[in-house]
Amino acid sequence: MKIYKSTCPLDCYDTCGLLVYTDSGRVVKIEGDPDHPLTRGFLCPKGYRHLQRMYSSQRLTTPLWKKNGRWIPIDWNQAYDLMAEKLTAIKEKYGSTAVLLYTGGGSNGILNNLDARFANALGGVTTPGGSICWGSGYAAQEEDFGMLQIHDWPDVLNSKLIVLWGRDPDTTNLHLVPFIKEAREKGARLMVINPLKIKMAETADLHLAPRPGTDGALALAMANVILAEGMNNYAILQKSSNYRNFCQLAEKFTPDRGEEITGIPAEKIRQAARMYGSLKPASIFFGYGLQRYANGGKTVRYIDSLAALAGNIGVPGGGVNYAHQFWLEFFNDIKGTHLAERRRSLATPILADEILNAADPPIKAVIVTRSNPVNQLPNTRKVKQAFDAVDFTVVVDMFMTDTAEMADLVLPCTYFLEEENLITSSWNYYLGYCPRVVEPPGQCKPDAVIFTELAGRMGLPGFDFKTPRQWLEWVLQPAREKYGITIEQLSQGAVRHPEAPRVAWENLQFKTRDGKFQFCSEEYRGLKEPPTEEYPLQLITAHHRRYIHSQFHNLDTGQCRMPVFINPREAEKRGLKDGEPAVIKTPRGELQVEVSASRRVPEGVALMYQGRWLKLGGGVNQLTPDFVPDKGPGTPFYDCRCEIIKS
Numbered sequence: 001m002k003i004y005k006s007t008c009p010l011d012c013y014d015t016c017g018l019l020v021y022t023d024s025g026r027v028v029k030i031e032g033d034p035d036h037p038l039t040r041g042f043l044c045p046k047g048y049r050h051l052q053r054m055y056s057s058q059r060l061t062t063p064l065w066k067k068n069g070r071w072i073p074i075d076w077n078q079a080y081d082l083m084a085e086k087l088t089a090i091k092e093k094y095g096s097t098a099v100l101l102y103t104g105g106g107s108n109g110i111l112n113n114l115d116a117r118f119a120n121a122l123g124g125v126t127t128p129g130g131s132i133c134w135g136s137g138y139a140a141q142e143e144d145f146g147m148l149q150i151h152d153w154p155d156v157l158n159s160k161l162i163v164l165w166g167r168d169p170d171t172t173n174l175h176l177v178p179f180i181k182e183a184r185e186k187g188a189r190l191m192v193i194n195p196l197k198i199k200m201a202e203t204a205d206l207h208l209a210p211r212p213g214t215d216g217a218l219a220l221a222m223a224n225v226i227l228a229e230g231m232n233n234y235a236i237l238q239k240s241s242n243y244r245n246f247c248q249l250a251e252k253f254t255p256d257r258g259e260e261i262t263g264i265p266a267e268k269i270r271q272a273a274r275m276y277g278s279l280k281p282a283s284i285f286f287g288y289g290l291q292r293y294a295n296g297g298k299t300v301r302y303i304d305s306l307a308a309l310a311g312n313i314g315v316p317g318g319g320v321n322y323a324h325q326f327w328l329e330f331f332n333d334i335k336g337t338h339l340a341e342r343r344r345s346l347a348t349p350i351l352a353d354e355i356l357n358a359a360d361p362p363i364k365a366v367i368v369t370r371s372n373p374v375n376q377l378p379n380t381r382k383v384k385q386a387f388d389a390v391d392f393t394v395v396v397d398m399f400m401t402d403t404a405e406m407a408d409l410v411l412p413c414t415y416f417l418e419e420e421n422l423i424t425s426s427w428n429y430y431l432g433y434c435p436r437v438v439e440p441p442g443q444c445k446p447d448a449v450i451f452t453e454l455a456g457r458m459g460l461p462g463f464d465f466k467t468p469r470q471w472l473e474w475v476l477q478p479a480r481e482k483y484g485i486t487i488e489q490l491s492q493g494a495v496r497h498p499e500a501p502r503v504a505w506e507n508l509q510f511k512t513r514d515g516k517f518q519f520c521s522e523e524y525r526g527l528k529e530p531p532t533e534e535y536p537l538q539l540i541t542a543h544h545r546r547y548i549h550s551q552f553h554n555l556d557t558g559q560c561r562m563p564v565f566i567n568p569r570e571a572e573k574r575g576l577k578d579g580e581p582a583v584i585k586t587p588r589g590e591l592q593v594e595v596s597a598s599r600r601v602p603e604g605v606a607l608m609y610q611g612r613w614l615k616l617g618g619g620v621n622q623l624t625p626d627f628v629p630d631k632g633p634g635t636p637f638y639d640c641r642c643e644i645i646k647s
């Protein structure tokens with residue numbers, strides 16, 4: 001038996017430290033590494049299912065080529081020849097930006113970015129601009145602070161108040177939970193702001209349940225009370241711009257107006273404002289749900305402004321924790337940005353339309369890596385149309401996903417334990433390592449090798465290294481030279497970024513153009529798709545505890561209707577009983593579902609979990625809207641009205 005330290009590569013806040021046990025060339029057990037400073041020895045349900053997934057009989061083990069609608073196994077030489085031939089022909093006829101590279105959150109491995117290097121070396125391609133995930137809030141924080149920083153997780157122990165604003169750590173950020181518990185044992189209070197009664201709301205000191213997509217109005221109404229009652233803090237005044245205009249905006253958002261928009265009683269808004277204005281320092285943890293709306297970018301900006309107003313920026317135990325942008329400058333540029341001669345960007349939230357309408361050049365080929373856009377982009381019907389319209393689609397994955405099904409060529413990649421890699425996260429400051437602990441099955445190859453070999457075959461520049469280890473050593477060179485961080489060191493456990501702040505913006509020197517924090521005075525706007533008589537409910541399609549996006553769903557057997565959670569009163573109004581089949585309808589389409597009556601969901605809201613495969617009876621994105629929100633562009637999945645009827 002051998003034991004290795006490794007890192008969970010999933011696109012998750014936590015990037016857990018793992019202990020991987022092998023015996024006779026097989027992984028026999030995975031558990032949490034108790035020495036990891038943040039994740040401390042336990043895993044979430046997905047972490048414990050890695051083995052089942054890695055050894056699943058559904059793994060793709062050979063390149064597959066679709067001929068006359070049937071999959072034919074081919075070898076790598078044939079696969080590379082096919083790709084080289086198609087991509088060269090398309091580049092010659094239309095230019096390299098006729099190729100779209102679509103990458104996603106399948107793996108946080110740094111070497112996986114060699115797909116982008118390949119695309120740049122090809123001459124530069126088209127990529128989705130903005131983000132399917134966090135785009136609106138990201139753009140908002142860049143406006144306010146100039147860049148994104150977070151507090152170290154343990155800094156929450158300095159907080160007197162913790163605000164989980166749309167974040168549900170028990171579901172998506174499990175290893176933050178013990179830190180929150182410890183802070184509460186030390187006396188910190190907890191406020192949960194979430195339309196749903198999440199687990200933490202059960203024990204919170206205050207739970208506010210705004211109507212989905214109205215948090216901006218809540219933040220402004222809280223600012224109104226803080227100003228009216230003189231609880232504002234002046235420390236940031238000299239270090240900020242646009243303070244007065246923000247105050248003028250907030251003055252218009254009385255608690256009564258807040259109540260009208262959010263549905264939260266004015267007195268409760270006052271109570272929340274008094275807690276936030278007096279229990280200092282207070283830390284806010286953003287989730288991404290609240291920015292998946294037409295107004296999501298502004299929402300995040302108003303909340304940033306509220307935090308600044310109350311004096312919760314730049315202080316231990318304070319902060320507005322969204323994401324951070326460290327590490328990149330400590331690595332050599334694996335994406336090879338300099339290799340591209342041209343590039344083009346298409347807006348992510350309307351990508352299907354963008355593909356269908358692209359001209360000069362049109363999109364002729366799509367390369368999909370570590371993502372499942374047919375399942376994960378909004379408005380599936382259109383996404384399928386767009387993929388259908390493209391001449392040549394290649395998908396690199398471990399499984400025959402909804403997207404892979406639509407491809408011409410599918411290339412089998414390795415599981416993270418089958419090749420070495422480095423793992424970073426935008427949600428904590430640690431860098432982790434994954435060693436190669438077992439041999440890959442069949443002909444599976446790591447993405448790094450696939451794109452290196454393909455580039456070699458096509459004679460593209462910029463691929464001087466051949467093996468993953470050579471690439472890793474090169475990527476790490478700046479961190480090694482500056483801080484002595486080596487692969488050997490990383491194989492002993494994750495390393496914290498030496499320059500990342502324990503407290504974000506501690507000196508109040510911001511990265512904005514004038515070096516100041518930017519208060520937001522943009523006009524408040526509501527939803528693009530508020531409920532109507534025909535579609536009276538708002539549909540949230542959130543992330544599930546046991547799955548990460550579409551991953552792991554295929555390990556569950558059987559096809560069944562997806563549950564839709566609604567308040568028992570909403571079920572009753574429609575004559576629907578718990579467990580009964582029903583149909584959910586939105587302006588995009590409909591889906592067969594099963595009613596699940598739940599008091600956790602407020603009236604006026606329907607909750608479904610995103611990710612289940614279309615071929616397993618899922619596909620919530622058949623229902624979700626595709627339009628460009630206020631900032632990012634992010635992807636406003638939850639700005640979606642619906643109705644549920646008997647089937």
Ligand SMILES: Nc1nc2c(c(=O)[nH]1)N[C@H]1C(S)=C(S)[C@@H](COP(=O)(O)OP(=O)(O)OC[C@H]3O[C@@H](n4cnc5c(=O)[nH]c(N)nc54)[C@H](O)[C@@H]3O)O[C@H]1N2
Nearest residue numbers: 104105106107133370371372376396541549550551610637
């Ligand atoms: N309705 C709705 N839709 C949503 C969201 C929502 O809240 N509601 N959330 C959005 C968010 S936040 C995100 S981040 C996106 C996620 O969207 P995607 O990133 O497209 O999501 P995944 O389903 O995780 O797809 C990852 C794929 O990569 C594969 N994979 C894993 N490891 C590797 C690897 O090393 N190499 C390669 N080549 N492939 C690998 C997996 O098998 C999987 O098929 O979805 C978005 N979609």
Ligand SMILES: Nc1nc2c(c(=O)[nH]1)N[C@H]1C(S)=C(S)[C@@H](COP(=O)(O)OP(=O)(O)OC[C@H]3O[C@@H](n4cnc5c(=O)[nH]c(N)nc54)[C@H](O)[C@@H]3O)O[C@H]1N2
Nearest residue numbers: 166168172193212213287288289290542543544545548549
């Ligand atoms: N288990 C698991 N963990 C994950 C993921 C996963 O798929 N599964 N995905 C990872 C990724 S890529 C991401 S982006 C993150 C996402 O992590 P989160 O942001 O924590 O999760 P989401 O599911 O995007 O957001 C949903 C939460 O926002 C709330 N919400 C929805 N609308 C509103 C609103 O208008 N206002 C407020 N205040 N709250 C609202 C929902 O009720 C829900 O609790 O999680 C990461 N971790």
Ligand code: SF4
Nearest residue numbers: 008012015016044047
């Ligand atoms: S998915 Fe997240 S919480 Fe689960 S094991 Fe991986 S890093 Fe840890």
Ligand SMILES: [Mo]
Nearest residue numbers: 105132133134
């Ligand atoms: Mo995400």
